[in-house]
Amino acid sequence: MAAPANDVKQQVLNALTHPEAEEGLYLDNFYYLHEEDERPRVEASDLEILDALKALIEEDKVIADESGESVIFRLRKD
Secondary structure (H helix, E strand, O other): OOHHHHHHHHHHHHHHHHHHHHHOEEEHHHHHOOOOOOOOOOOHHHHHHHHHHHHHHHHHOOOEEEOOOOOOEEOOOO
């Protein structure tokens, strides 16, 4: 069953506000956590997470840094 879009957006924001995400997160960091990670896992499919990230970027809450090999998602700090 698909997670409600607003719930996924809130989970993404919760993950990005965690101190471990200060430098941003790669897409897989939202749903794949290492044993030592303390930030919350986003309980959604990668497609649902991407949709939430797209909506948050459009709302100007998240930025996508495409300057490296992989995209890094960060909270907008303006």
